[in-house]
Amino acid sequence: MKHLLSTEDLSLANAVRILDTAEEMAAVGEREVKKLPALRGRTVVNLFFEDSTRTRISFEAAAKRLSADVINFAAKGSSVSKGESLKDTAQTLAAMGADAVVIRHWASGAPHRLAATDWIDAAVINAGDGTHEHPTQALLDAFTMRRHWSKLAGTPSAGADLKGMRVAIAGDVLHSRVARSNVWLLRTLGAEVTLVAPPTLLPIGVEKWPCAVSFDLDETLAQGVDAMMMLRVQGERMNASFFPTTREYSRRWGFDDNRLRALDTLGLKDTIIMHPGPMNRGLEISAAAADSPRSTVLAQVRNGVSIRMAALYLLLSGDTREPATTVTASAAASHAANPNLTYSHQESH
Amino acid sequence: MAEQQQHADNSGAYLIRGAAILGGAAEDILIRDGIIAARGNQLDADGAGVRDATVIDAAGLVALPGMVDIHTHLREPGREDAETVETGTRAAALGGYTAVHAMANSTPVADTAGVVEQVLTLGRTAGWVDVRPVGAVTVGLAGEQLAELGAMADSRAHVRVFSDDGICVHDPVLMRRALEYVKAFDGVVAQHAQEPRLTAGAQMNEGEVSAVLGLAGWPAVAEESIIARDVLLAQHVGSRLHVCHVSTAGSVEIIRWAKSRGVNVTAEVTPHHLWLTDELARSYDPVYKVNPPLRTDADVQALRAALADGTIDVVGTDHAPHPSEHKECEWAQAAMGMTGLETALSVVQHTMIETGLMGWDDFARVTSTAPAAIGRLQDQGRPLETGEPANVILVDPAARWTVDPSKMATMGRNSPFAGRELPGKVMATFFKGHPTVLDGKLNTPYRWPADAVDAAPSGRP
Numbered sequence: 001m002k003h004l005l006s007t008e009d010l011s012l013a014n015a016v017r018i019l020d021t022a023e024e025m026a027a028v029g030e031r032e033v034k035k036l037p038a039l040r041g042r043t044v045v046n047l048f049f050e051d052s053t054r055t056r057i058s059f060e061a062a063a064k065r066l067s068a069d070v071i072n073f074a075a076k077g078s079s080v081s082k083g084e085s086l087k088d089t090a091q092t093l094a095a096m097g098a099d100a101v102v103i104r105h106w107a108s109g110a111p112h113r114l115a116a117t118d119w120i121d122a123a124v125i126n127a128g129d130g131t132h133e134h135p136t137q138a139l140l141d142a143f144t145m146r147r148h149w150s151k152l153a154g155t156p157s158a159g160a161d162l163k164g165m166r167v168a169i170a171g172d173v174l175h176s177r178v179a180r181s182n183v184w185l186l187r188t189l190g191a192e193v194t195l196v197a198p199p200t201l202l203p204i205g206v207e208k209w210p211c212a213v214s215f216d217l218d219e220t221l222a223q224g225v226d227a228m229m230m231l232r233v234q235g236e237r238m239n240a241s242f243f244p245t246t247r248e249y250s251r252r253w254g255f256d257d258n259r260l261r262a263l264d265t266l267g268l269k270d271t272i273i274m275h276p277g278p279m280n281r282g283l284e285i286s287a288a289a290a291d292s293p294r295s296t297v298l299a300q301v302r303n304g305v306s307i308r309m310a311a312l313y314l315l316l317s318g319d320t321r322e323p324a325t326t327v328t329a330s331a332a333a334s335h336a337a338n339p340n341l342t343y344s345h346q347e348s349h
Numbered sequence: 350m351a352e353q354q355q356h357a358d359n360s361g362a363y364l365i366r367g368a369a370i371l372g373g374a375a376e377d378i379l380i381r382d383g384i385i386a387a388r389g390n391q392l393d394a395d396g397a398g399v400r401d402a403t404v405i406d407a408a409g410l411v412a413l414p415g416m417v418d419i420h421t422h423l424r425e426p427g428r429e430d431a432e433t434v435e436t437g438t439r440a441a442a443l444g445g446y447t448a449v450h451a452m453a454n455s456t457p458v459a460d461t462a463g464v465v466e467q468v469l470t471l472g473r474t475a476g477w478v479d480v481r482p483v484g485a486v487t488v489g490l491a492g493e494q495l496a497e498l499g500a501m502a503d504s505r506a507h508v509r510v511f512s513d514d515g516i517c518v519h520d521p522v523l524m525r526r527a528l529e530y531v532k533a534f535d536g537v538v539a540q541h542a543q544e545p546r547l548t549a550g551a552q553m554n555e556g557e558v559s560a561v562l563g564l565a566g567w568p569a570v571a572e573e574s575i576i577a578r579d580v581l582l583a584q585h586v587g588s589r590l591h592v593c594h595v596s597t598a599g600s601v602e603i604i605r606w607a608k609s610r611g612v613n614v615t616a617e618v619t620p621h622h623l624w625l626t627d628e629l630a631r632s633y634d635p636v637y638k639v640n641p642p643l644r645t646d647a648d649v650q651a652l653r654a655a656l657a658d659g660t661i662d663v664v665g666t667d668h669a670p671h672p673s674e675h676k677e678c679e680w681a682q683a684a685m686g687m688t689g690l691e692t693a694l695s696v697v698q699h700t701m702i703e704t705g706l707m708g709w710d711d712f713a714r715v716t717s718t719a720p721a722a723i724g725r726l727q728d729q730g731r732p733l734e735t736g737e738p739a740n741v742i743l744v745d746p747a748a749r750w751t752v753d754p755s756k757m758a759t760m761g762r763n764s765p766f767a768g769r770e771l772p773g774k775v776m777a778t779f780f781k782g783h784p785t786v787l788d789g790k791l792n793t794p795y796r797w798p799a800d801a802v803d804a805a806p807s808g809r810p
């Protein structure tokens with residue numbers, strides 16, 4: 001495993017491997033000494049071109065629990081804000097000996113550029129790129145769902161997938177990297193996904209995605225849902241006519257108190273409510289829903305550290321990381337030719 | 350092929366032996382004094398009064414009229430780090446061109462007689478091809494006020510093609526007025542059809558691939574709606590419209606409809622839109638970022654069919670060189686555009702001729718005759734007949750070569766065909782009877798008479 005760039009081309013075997021490793025990492029988090037020596041002497045750079053305190057500290061905690069050295073590089077106030085290019089930033093980090101780069105970028109595909117070019121030969125982890133993907137978020141969501149699903153089944157979660165689980169994802173799918181990563185990963189894990197959104201907030205081409213699409217949240221709930229994931233919606237979208245007002249949005253597509261009560265009347269006693277955070281209480285999710293026993297919001301945050309520990313461990317630990325090789329611009333071809341690279345396009349579904 | 354001989358001046362005669370004229374029967378062509386002095390079988394140079402003609406064995410080569418690009422970005426003045434008239438026209442000559450239309454989006458914008466005359470002078474000083482400046486439609490390409498179209502038409506640059514290319518003349522009233530006004534001097538408005546509100550922040554074709562990649566979509570309707578409006582405007586005011594870089598199947602249908610109604614519209618397709626699709630964006634490599642964007646395979650097939658049946662009149666390269674730092678970055682940060690002058694012939698051969706959709710005579714029509722007619726170039730795109738201007742190229746259709754942008758004459762390294770093996774190679778380019786390219790290599794430029802170069806008001810040395 002060389003990079004973690006997307007869930008679209010993540011194989012079932014690798015997805016389960018990351019989830020299982022995260023289970024082991026979670027056990028570390030429950031010990032008094034929450035630290036493993038696995039990545040001692042390795043350097044992890046958090047390269048953040050977009051503000052995201054939550055994701056950054058999650059990766060920072062993960063790296064530190066694995067004893068890695070962590071460097072936080074925030075683009076604001078740095079040389080980047082003085083016009084330095086991604087290429088120069090990457091080459092600077094390479095010269096400083098970064099072993100892994102955790103990159104958050106406002107531009108879709110920026111992590112792919114780092115991985116595909118010869119600017120830097122470090123493991124690249126996509127911590128959210130534009131409106132493309134946020135693979136560790138999807139993995140922590142799947143981790144959270146898998147624990148819930150296994151508990152209901154009374155089976156261990158290690159090695160399990162999500163076959164048969166009904167997941168609804170509601171909100172601004174168009175601009176959501178979380179939705180994209182979840183759709184691909186949940187498909188790979190065997191869950192049944194329904195996207196619920198106003199038609200304006202679904203991308204053209206969504207009909208080719210491996211999921212169902214609905215414009216009606218109540219109808220989707222009535223058909224039965226095991227996990228209800230709400231996506232953050234920016235109120236500013238109404239200024240671009242994606243929806244008329246925030247109130248209308250909340251009424252039609254928000255998880256409000258009425259819908260929280262509906263879960264009970266529909267007999268959906270085990271349905272969990274998820275949100276990647278940060279939440280807009282009162283817009284896409286009501287305070288009662290966010291704070292209800294069904295809510296997994298804080299569990300998701302906790303699990304995020306375990307997932308990121310697993311990702312860093314699998315990318316950087318000695319037995320799975322192949323020797324440094326020059327990655328050329330034709331990275332796709334060389335990846336495919338290298339049998340050690342488990343994330344090649346050959347494995348995509 | 351040719352007997353090695355450098356020709357520093359324009360004198361000299363060339364006897365081309367056995368070239369397939371427009372891909373047809375092999376004949377000899379004698380070039381002398383800037384014209385085709387004779388054409389026929391087993392021409393006797395001595396008999397034609399030429400004792401020192403350089404003989405070129407053209408067996409297996411195709412003779413074609415020099416190509417005319419209706420759509421080139423030469424970047425000078427203003428962005429000489431991207432391309433200069435000198436480097437861009439060297440690339441053009443190597444690509445088989447004898448004339449290029451230099452788009453107006455330079456800095457300053459080519460929106461006055463002074464700037465278009467400067468570009469004309471730069472082109473003549475370089476001497477590799479005819480550089481025909483395109484005038485901006487609106488002042489500064491700002492889309493608010495008509496530029497002095499008449500002054501540019503009357504200038505030494507003799508502008509006939511007007512375009513805000515890169516930006517759409519989206520105001521319908523302004524577009525109407527521009528179409529009307531250019532009738533006064535037989536001009537044409539070349540429209541960059543892109544509805545701006547529908548494409549704010551657009552990064553690539555809107556469809557299945559953009560949905561997955563999370564890149565803001567450039568919907569086909571943003572092009573088609575402007576074309577539909579403009580053909581109706583052209584019909585209403587009885588003027589001449591040229592549609593730049595048509596990229597969608599829907600646009601083809603609208604243009605076909607307009608032509609059937611007798612609208613005076615011509616259309617252009619780029620080589621890259623005849624081949625490449627938005628699937629390439631999955632690499633996030635900005636070398637595939639272009640405006641209009643690469644579309645789907647269904648669009649590619651529709652464009653090929655339209656070029657073959659004449660719905661689309663010409664191939665225009667939209668040659669758009671960029672410095673490497675504008676492509677070695679994130680997709681969203683990258684500049685839009687691809688180089689094209691040195692690959693156009695090969696890409697059209699690959700997509701249109703080797704697919705059986707066209708012959709070399711059709712190639713001559715879409716790359717020379719038709720674009721020369723649109724630009725009102727009198728001595729370009731002419732038949733390869735005795736007495737005609739000797740703008741002639743020799744092509745080896747059997748050659749195969751692998752695209753290496755670092756070896757190109759253009760300063761731009763942003764070729765989307767890098768690494769691909771292409772058919773066809775330009776072995777010689779004759780511009781006004783002078784070989785700018787010989788043996789597939791750059792030779793020497795044509796030397797314009799001093800008064801044709803130095804009459805610019807800017808008084809260039």
